[in-house]
Structure formats: structure tokens, C-alpha cells
Amino acid sequence: MSQSKLDRLVKMVNQIALNMSANGADKMVADQVAQHLEKFWSPPMKNLITEKASGADIGLTPIAQLAVQNLLVMQEAKRPSYPPHSLNPQLIQG
């Protein structure tokens, strides 16, 4: 995992938060941003941002930081999904 990968994700979350900023109060915006990430981001992206943002300043704006916290809650409510690095269980392995 490179630093630039995380930087890219941070930039994206901040951008989403900024563009949604007029939607309402910060808490509501953070919730909407979290839903957006949940809806459109792949699990590795979600995992990385939630893992790195927890308890550390990775450059997220306050709303984005709150959104990522909300996302973590949403993710934890869903686990477990497929274990990482598993093969597609449906495929006949040759």
C-alpha cells in the first residue's frame, strides 16, 4: 500500500464532502457522504480509508472525518463478507 493511494482516497472523500456541503447540517452531510461511499466505493477502498482514519489525522476535513467514522459503523454492522483474497467459490478450479 502506497501513501499516494491513501492520498487519493482522502482527496476523493474531501471532494465529496465539499460538494455535498450545502445539503444541510454537518452531521447530515457526513451521513450522506458515508452513504455515498458505502454505495459506490469498493471494499478495499472503504477498508483502507476507515482503517487509516481511525484515530489519525490523514488530511480529512472535519465533515469527511465524521463521514468516514459513520462508514466504519456501517461496515462493522455488515461484516463478515467474503474473506479477502478468496477465490470465487462458484468457479470450477482448473
Next chain:
Amino acid sequence: MLEFYEPQADYGTPKSTSTTMVTLSIDGVSVTVPEGTSVMRAAAESGVKIPRLCATDQLKSFGSCRVCLVEIEGRRGFPASCTTNVEAGMEVKTQSDEIGKLRRNVMELYISDHPLDCLTCPTNGDCELQDTAGELGLRSVRYGFEGENHLVAEKDESNPYFTFDPSKCIVCSRCVRACEEVQGTFALTIDGRGFESKVSASQAEDFMDSECVSCGACVNACPTATLTEKSIIEAGKPEHSVTTTCAYCGVGCAFKAEMKGNQVVRMTPLKDGKANEGHACVKGRFAFGYATHKDRITVPMIRDSIDDPWKEVSWEEAVTYTAKRFKDIQAEYGRNSIGAISSSRCTNEEVYLVQKMVRAGFGNNNIDTCARVCHSPTGFGLKTTLGESAGTQTFASVADADVVIVMGANPTEAHPVFGSRLKRRLREGAKLIVIDPRKIELVSSPHITADYHLPVRPGTNVTILNALAHVVVNEGLEARDYIAERCDVPEFEKWQAFIGDDRHSPENTESITGVPAADLRAAARLYATGGNGAIFYGLGVTEHSQGSTAVMGIANLAMLTGNIGRDGVGVNPLRGQNNVQGSCDMGSFPHELPGYRHISDTATRNLFEGEWGVTLDSEPGLRIPNMFDAALDGDFKGLYCQGEDIAQSDPNTQHVEAALRAIDCLVVQDIFLNETAKFAHVFLPGASFLEKDGTFTNAERRISRVRKVMPPLSGKADWEGTMALANALGCKMDYSHPSEIMDEIARLTPTFNGVSYAKLEQLGSIQWPCNDNTPEGTPIMHIDEFVRGKGFFAMTEYVATTERANRKFPLLLTTGRILSQYNVGAQTRRTQNSEWHGEDVLEIHPHDAEERGINHGDWVGINSRVGDTVLRADVTDKVKPGVVYTTFHHPVSGANVITTDNSDWATNCPEYKVTAVQISKVTQPSNWQARQKSFDKQQQGLLKKGLLQEGSSQKAAH
């Protein structure tokens, strides 16, 4: 369906749309037709053909040839049936000795100045003059050929696709009228008077040097061999035809592919085609030669490394090799380490299969489509506000528009057949507002002048849209009843407070947008109060870091003024490629299944799981830019890319190239060794649209059949290639025809429930949703209520792009398309269309050019924050000072070497339309261009080495 060649039925004059019926008698038979119908058409509809030369149902009646004379009881003389409309009780006689004599006299005069070389004439057997002479029983010409005539008039062969032979012209003006009425270019005229009258292109220029745009409407309209396709001159008359759909832009024109055996000799636009109604452009009508170009690769190829020569293999070996490599990659790097990109150039059935293979076979949702880089914000924005990710109208609906906004689109270049339709309405008096940084053709062209051109600074669309809405709200011009009845009122009130803020006023935003406040206010008033308001937009709206916000801003504006839900209004995304709408409909985005249903929705997933017999991952997969990033991070190692040239079309080329180099197994399925294929390990030969069955869905949600007119050169249509790969992966697929794939789509997708090939045969085309509620489809959406229920006014805060001009990069580059070329040019560059556009150039305003000492035609370096390239300068005031513009049709141009990986906040659609650059005069290509040239040479060499292998079956094609 296969049909023996027969010219399309011609009723002589256009159909009347009146609902009042009139009954008359023609040759003693009672006929009832709509009021406003000509006698000629009424006769034709009742099965009586009145001879004619200057009349055709594509054009208004003209009454010049005097061949269509008839007798009408109680009227003096012999009125022309084309210009005489029916009246109740009228008694018409179409045949009599006297009429016959008069018609023959007229024909004699025509034939006395016409070459009698029918047997060697290219239109022998397909000539209205010849047919009419036959119908009239003309047996001799009394006048001889000794007198003054036009028989030695010089032929103009300058146009690559058709010839103009004035010796065969009867000056019926059909070509001139087609250029005016159908195409709207006004390039042709009748020059001179009396005997000197002749058809002239522009100011008596060759066709190639004139304003002619080679749409071919004149050729289509010509009743003689005066304007004839060179393909017909070379090959002769077609012997059968197959109705199909064009594979160029999102207009989705219907064509008759006219054939001799397996050879296409002409593409004739279908009059019954609802998207085009008998019209076409230079691409669809003429640029089909790429399909059999010598560069076609028709045999599968593999190689272990991109530095190795290609090795030709069988389909079986290619898919077995690919399946093994993909499985090995997944075993080593995990289930999510592979994915696919499908193409908007492929059929619905093909993109459906690709996403099915990814979800059911790869076991992940790493499927994305090229719509990611064009209209993904449309999907997001319209779904959010209206509830459905699609345009709201038919193209024909523009005929009822009173005010048209064209924003970030250039219809006459990129969607030319719709452009002609729009121009027709504008000539009839509809008002026009153009919002575009460039002075596009619609701003000012013959008989068209935009009422307002708002030359927006690139990157500030949202501010413009907010300012327009601000004026409507603050001047009390909103459609209050409509909003109260149709929209979410609490959300509207919240939005109203936001948009009403003074910071959105035209005066306060003028410094951001560069648009004079007075013009913007006037434009807003016009749209809000001018009657039916229709908005057409393109990639100039979506390809921004705020693309999704702008789409929502457009929807807000339309709802605010009550302009959604009936003919003549609406929100109309002009889709770039032929099947952008369809590829999105078919579940090609990583987060949603066909029909725009989210992958996390358990009920929807269960439906697909039941049909496919697998368990699906409930999490979204990677988008295209995410795939590139993951590849560079070492997490993404296998990619199947069908019909899409990401190395040329995606932004920040050097980033894309690095990502492609990092992929262990890149599989490209295409008809040519495109830029992406040069980084590939497996090449699966693709099929052109002429070689397969399927459907395309155009920008108006119209599903139309694509029909195979020749066998696939590689032995497999693209859907068969995907199926072979899926089966090799253990993902069972067993379709014998694309109709079975469509049946599966219909079973699983509510908006497609009523679609089948049988119904498409019956109706010609269907606009989805098509289901039990709307069994024949839905031309206009959101009529009584929005798909989402109440229309949602989304907040549209303007967030400026981080890509800003500064002292180092003082100009803003924006990109676009040109009429003769299509997308990355893979198809059109391999046709004679390149005679119009052999290279991409950089448009720069004279002021900016002068400051830099740049003259027209100079080589200029274009430097951005991510790269640089070199193009020739086109000094023009089409762009405003501070803005430069180029196209991306030629790989060597490297237009996307300059564009950045900035993207739309909601969808990651790249920000192609705003790149800060500096321009300077240079003398040599850029380093990237030198590298590209060398890499291309290496890859062509490796291809050639492969082809030189003993027993290469590819040789035949080369």
C-alpha cells in the same frame, strides 16, 4: 430482415399530421386522407402512382417539373398534383390521353438534354428519370441533340464518397432543397437563370472545397445519376438489403445496409427510422469502409510479454490461455484482482454478457464501462432528481419546443442528424440559448442565430445553472402549480432558499463565469416564459469535477419551469457513442445490476442469483480509475477490455499507460490493434456492427435492432467470444442467439420486461420502459409523475475545480469532437473521412496567439501539470481569449497526455473539459510523442512478426 433490394417507398410529398380527414375521389375510387395531404400523396396512399421528378416525400412540394399534372373536375387546366392539396368531394383523374401527352412532352424536353447512356450509367435500373420515361411510354425525342445542351459539362469528383455529374442534371432542385430542408446547411444553390441554371456548391466551388458537410442528403434525393455514390459506381446496384442501426453516435440512426453478397455497397438511411427519419451524416452514410479495412485483426493472438511477438492461436487456445491466467492471478492476488471494461460501442446483449461474466464468473463486481468517462454524471444526476438515469424525450419532440438550451454540446458536429432536426425547428422560429465556451456552429450559421450565446468559462457550468435558476426564482417565474403538484415541496423550499441567495445572482457570478449578467438574465427569462423549454446537453456538462452537480442543476431548472413530462420539453443528454445509454442500462457500472438496481439490494441480487445459479458479491467493484490505481498499487492484475481504447480515450495517458504495463494479463477484444492492445497479452478479434445481431439503445432510450449483414470475419461475434471465455472460466453460458440474451434481460429487468426481438420486428424500435404498463414503450417519460415519485430539487453548491489557471499555466484547454471523426478515430481514421480531418489541431484565439508569436499552422507545444504534447495551431475566434480547444481523434496527438486525473466528485468521470495549460511555439514533437512513435513502431513490428509465422491465417486479410 433480409430483403431483395427495392428503393424505399416514396409518396411524393410529406405526410400531413392533421387529424381532420378529407374524402375525395381519385380515378373513381373514394380515398380518405388527412387534411393538408397533396393529391399526389393521396393517390400514392391509395395505390396510384402519379409520375413525378421534382417531388419526394422527404421534401416540401416544389412544383417545378410539370410531370405530375392531373385533371380535377371543375378546375381549369392541369394542376400539379404535388402542390395541390386535397379537398372534400374533389374528383381527380390521374390518367387520360391528354395528360399522357402533356407529360410526354415535358419528358421529351428533359431527355433532349440528357445523355442516353442508360446501359452504362451507374444508376441504371435505379433511376427515377429512366423509370418515369418508361412509365410515360416515351419512345422518341423530337428535338435531337444538335442544339445547345449540357452533355459535356465537367464532372466533379472531388468528394471521396460521391460524384457530381452535371451532364445528367435535370435541375429539379431536389439536392438544393435536401441541403436546406433536411440537412440545414444551405451549401447548394441553383446558380444562373433559364438555360444557364445549374446546381452549384457554395460559390461555384468543388464539393470538397464548399460548405458541403457530405451528409449525402442530396445524393439520396437526386432522381438521376447526377449525384451518385462512388461505391455504387464501382460495385453497381445492390441486390439485397438488411435493416440495421448505425454504430456511430448516440442518435442511433436506422439504415438499410444495401448489399451485393457480403459486401456493403451503400448505407441508406431508413425513412421509417424514428431517430433519423431518412437522414444521415457523413459517418453513418459513408464511413463504413473500416469494417473491411486491411488493419482488421481476425485471428486470436497471445503472448506472454508485451515485448514478445504475437502468436496466432485458435479461439479455444486463446480463451483457455486467458482463463488459466485469470485463475492463476486470482489464486495469487485474490478474487478482486481481475475485472473488465465493456464498451458503449458493443450491443446491449454483449455488454450484458460481460457484466454477467464478471459478476458470476470472476466473482466480483469489477465491471465498468466507458460511460464512466462520459455520461456517468448523467446517470447519477438524473436518478437523484427525477428517478431514472435517462433522457426524458424523443428526438422528434424538439419539433414542439419553443425555446431550446444547448449546453456543452455541439450537435451539428457530434450528433449531426439530431443537429439537422434541431436546426429545422429553429428555422421555424424556436428560440435558442447556447451555453458553451466556444462559438459552435449553432451560434451562427445560415438562417440560424442563437438568441443568446453564454460563453461560459470552462469549469463554471454549475454557477451558470445556479444563476439561471436564481433569476427564475427571484423574479417569480417558476411554475408554482407544477412544483406543488409534481415535486417534493419541503425539499424545494430548502433549495429555493439556497438558490435565492444573492451570491447566485448573474451580477455576482459574472466574474466567475465570464458571462455578462444582462445576457444571462435575459436567457433565464426566455427559458422560463418562452413556452415549451427543452434542454439538450453533452459532455461539456458531464466531464467536469462538478459534472453530477451540473446535471442536477439542469434537472432543477427544468422542474422549476415545469418543463418535464410532455412533448417539446425535457432534459436530453446527447450520448456520445452509439450505445452509451444501453451499456448503462445493462448493469455495466460496478455498483448496479441491469436496470440501475444497486448491487446491495438483496431482492434484486436474489433475482439474478436465481437465474444465474451463483451467489453474487453485494459490494460495489472498482471503477475504471480505481482499476488503474489498484494496478499501479499491485492489487489489480487482470483486465478484460472489450471494444474500448482506454490508452487513448482516458485522461492522463502516462498514468494509464503505466497502469496497463503493471497488469499481468491484459485481454483486449477489438477489431483493430488499438492503442490499448499494444499493452495486451491476449488479443481476441472483435466483430464490427455489420457482423453481428443484437440491439443498441440510443440517447432517447430507443432500443433498435442491429442485424448481421455479413459473417464475422473472425468466426465469432463479440458475444460469442465473451461466452467462450466465460465457459472456459467455468461460468456456464449457452446462448444460441442474442435474442435469448435479450429474453434473459427482459426476465430480469422491469423496464425491459416487454422487450423481445419479436416485438422489435413488429414495432421497428422500442423506447424503454416497456412492460405491462407500457407495452409499446415510453416515448416521453415522467408524464404524470416522476419515476421517483416527487421531483427532487438537489442542492447544487458550486465547488471550483482544483485545476486552475495560473501564471505558469494561464490558459484553459477544453476538448471536443469534429463531424468527420468519431471518438478515438479507430473507425473513421480508417476511412476517407480523414480527408477532412487528417490531424487534431489546437484552436487558439488570435489575441492569445499574437501574445505568443504564434501564427496559423505553427507547431505549438501544449504543457499541462501532467504532460505535454505538440499540435498545429488553428488561430480562430471560435474560442474566446484564455481558452484553447482540441479534439482527440488521433493517437499521435496525445490530447489526453495533457488532461489530468481530476474527476467528478460523485462518479469519477474525468474532467476532460478543464486543463490549465501553457502554449508556446516549438519545432519538434514532444518527448511523449517521440516515445509513442517508437512504441507504436515496436508493436507494429511484433504484430508483423506474428503474422509472418508460417501458416498465418491472418495473411488473407492483409
